[in-house]
Amino acid sequence: MPTTLKDVALRAGVSIKTVSNVIHGTIHVADEKRERVEAAIKELNYQPNLSARHLRKGRVGVLGLVVPELTNPYFAEVSNTIIAAAACQSYTVLVDTTGGLRENERVVINGWRQQLLDGVILNALALEQEDLHPERVETPIVLLGERFLDVPYDHIIIDNVAAAYEATRHLLSLGRRRIAAIGLRSDLLRQTETSEMRLHGYLSALQEAGIAHDEALIPTTVTPYTRQSGYIAMRQLLENAVSLDAVFCFNDLMALGALRALHEAGLYAPQDVSIVGFDNIEEGCYALPSLTTIAPDKQQIGETAVRFLLGRIEGTRTEPPERVHVPFTLIKRESTMGRATF
Amino acid sequence: MPTTLKDVALRAGVSIKTVSNVIHGTIHVADEKRERVEAAIKELNYQPNLSARHLRKGRVGVLGLVVPELTNPYFAEVSNTIIAAAACQSYTVLVDTTGGLRENERVVINGWRQQLLDGVILNALALEQEDLHPERVETPIVLLGERFLDVPYDHIIIDNVAAAYEATRHLLSLGRRRIAAIGLRSDLLRQTETSEMRLHGYLSALQEAGIAHDEALIPTTVTPYTRQSGYIAMRQLLENAVSLDAVFCFNDLMALGALRALHEAGLYAPQDVSIVGFDNIEEGCYALPSLTTIAPDKQQIGETAVRFLLGRIEGTRTEPPERVHVPFTLIKRESTMGRATF
Incomplete structure (x- = not known):
């Protein structure tokens, strides 16, 4: 008869729950208990059968x-x-x-x-x-x-519209007025709803603040949502000498690419250009500068x-x-x- | 009879290979051809059966x-x-x-x-x-x-030993002599072979250069290989006022955490401290500064x-x-x- 969780628990002198926690690795088990469970698993040659x-x-x-x-x-x-x-x-x-x-x-x-x-x-x-x-x-x-x-x-x-609106409002509250938006595809027929909703939130915030939107501030890229596309879009803005004081990127990866492009051009965030991303990936906490972002x-x-x-x-x-x-x-x-x- | 790849190819006027490429998404297919294939898939209501x-x-x-x-x-x-x-x-x-x-x-x-x-x-x-x-x-x-x-x-x-040796040699070739190593676990009985081999390569390079190794330059962390553990290990080195001019981190995530900790302390890479990571993750190409690394x-x-x-x-x-x-x-x-x- 195959060894069961219960056999392991008895041998280790712990509860079945503790054995389960060790096996699933979902909850921390104190080292001493853990070692007893591991020893019992070994002695009994227990094969966890998670699907039983x-x-x-x-x-x-x-x-x-x-x-x-x-x-x-x-x-x-x-x-x-x-x-x-x-x-x-x-x-x-x-x-x-x-x-x-x-x-x-x-x-x-x-x-x-x-x-x-x-x-x-x-x-x-x-x-x-x-x-x-x-x-x-x-x-x-x-x-x-x-x-x-x-x-x-x-x-x-x-709610992507509300999130993009809040990101843009934050930039406006800091006195920024020339806010670029990075994340639209150059193939305008193939926008994702994600891009469309984030654009919509951005435009709503601008409109509410009485700022006419400027096409020059909305570059497009072939394959958005990567570090590289953020980098390329930012380079385009800089090469076209578009006047800007902030960027809302539709995700963090693009924001990190845009940061790099700014830095290479001798511009710094937030002194020269403020940047907001979207996603709150861990990378943004450690980036230099760390990244303001929308955290779902x-x-x-x-x-x-x-x-x-x-x-x-x-x-x-x-x-x-x-x-x-x-x-x-x-x-x-x-x-x-x-x-x-x- | 179910629609086959061949039916789709005939309808779209392309090769079966092209239809396969569109479906698997592995190779870029020109937009015009792709649209024809997509239209044919739709017209014929083709259900790819990859496992047939x-x-x-x-x-x-x-x-x-x-x-x-x-x-x-x-x-x-x-x-x-x-x-x-x-x-x-x-x-x-x-x-x-x-x-x-x-x-x-x-x-x-x-x-x-x-x-x-x-x-x-x-x-x-x-x-x-x-x-x-x-x-x-x-x-x-x-x-x-x-x-x-x-x-x-x-x-x-x-070859992890050779890779770690090469990373350390690079720092030595830049004139660095006080080279820290980040990536050992504080629980010394539970080192991974990865850590052991990278430590071994690091120590070999130091020894060859006639540099005695200094325990103070090898901090340990509870759970290594994360941004946070690199950050914490670097903070430890700084708080203990360990004199150092370079760091070899056993992976890029720890190097990025260490960079952040240096920066917070007003120290910069590479002027004050040179840093090398390991893995060549994409994040390191866009980091500020971009990260020298071992690329498997x-x-x-x-x-x-x-x-x-x-x-x-x-x-x-x-x-x-x-x-x-x-x-x-x-x-x-x-x-x-x-x-x-x-």
Whole structure:
């Protein structure tokens, strides 16, 4: 008979919960207890079988998480919160990437690997309404991100218009008047809703302040949302000698690229140009200067996504699909406030 | 009869290869052709079935990739090269994380989800020889990283001792003599081989230069390899008033944290303290100053791992398991060379 969690707990003289915590690595266990559990696991040659509980219920214990890319730290950080929330419920998360390509997203939304996964969390960028065939889909899906579709799935978002408005208001409150916006695609027919909503919030704040918007302050790039595209867009602004005193970048990576371009031109943030990003990736806390940014509550995004998905999988969530807003905050750092005294 | 790739190609008037490229998103397809393919996919309501080819051969078309964490950009960047290399061969990669925990790694190395995956690429940090039961494992495994085990799997590594030696030699060649090393764990019994090998390369270079090593220059941290641990270790050095003119950090994240701590103390790189990192994550190219670093050839790591794994899965690779060294280079940037004239 295979060794069970209980056998390990008895041998180690700890609770089953403690053994589980050591195995899942989700909660810190004191070194002394941990070592006893590890010794017992070794002595008994215990093989954790995380999926036993699920198999009894006809589930595999695996969730799919599908994001555009892992090299954007925002998606890596959100993935982390999802992996941690799922681990607390003994679910493994397997991550796949789409490159933000419509074709790949279409495969995922229409019942991707249903036999291997209990459910899927998808952050879509490019899906169109006509791509959806919910009648083919047997496993629950939760959507993340700013793609708004008429589809019977729970959907977790933040209010991008309000967030971009608040970022721009912050720059206006500092007396900035020539505020550039970086994040639009040069192919204007292929804007993501993310870009459109952030542009909309930016324009609303300008309008409210009685500032006419100036096309010259809104450069476009071929593939936005990377460090390189922020760098290139900032270089364009500088080469075109566009007068500016602030930049709102539609994500942190572009803001970090723009910072680099400014610095190379002998301009500094915030003295010469104030910069605000979006995402609150960890990199922005350590950047020189540290980056003022919009911080979506990633913890809550991950926990809500997992709670909704598991609720659907386990049948405890029976409400009609909801669109839920997760809060965000503006975090003011050196790129707009200047260097604190350390 | 379901629509096939060929039907789409005929409708769009392009080759099957082009349709495949649009669907897999691995190779750029000119906009005009791409639009024709997308239109044909839509008209024919084509559902890509990536796994058909595999199912015919008793495979599922899915590889598992297991790394310690995705929020370390090094692992995200290596994952990206693996995902791209696998996509070229019509394999999907699902990514799981272990938190670097021995218990989780043990589950993976001993035949994890063999029924769902054709093979696994594992970057292990904590496995011990006694954890291994290769007789239970039915699917091929390829190992990445510096955990050296006597196990019948292909293993892809870089020469960490030589790389750390070269990083330290670079600092010595700039006339630096008080070179700190950041990356050891305070729990000396739980060093990873990565830390040990990088320390060894550092000490060899010092010894060769006739410099006695000074314990005060080797601070330890509780959980190394994060921005925060680099920041804390640098603060410790500064608070202890340790005289130093350079730092070799065992990864880029710690180097970026150390840069921040230096800057807060009014010290600058490279004027006051030169800094070298390890990994060549993209963040280091855009940092201010940009980061001198050891660059493992991530492209080659990903391509070799996938080539070896698919060779085992498809039976074309029959050689005994190999340990293969992938090259690295030292990339000199502003954190040691100073600011270039732009």
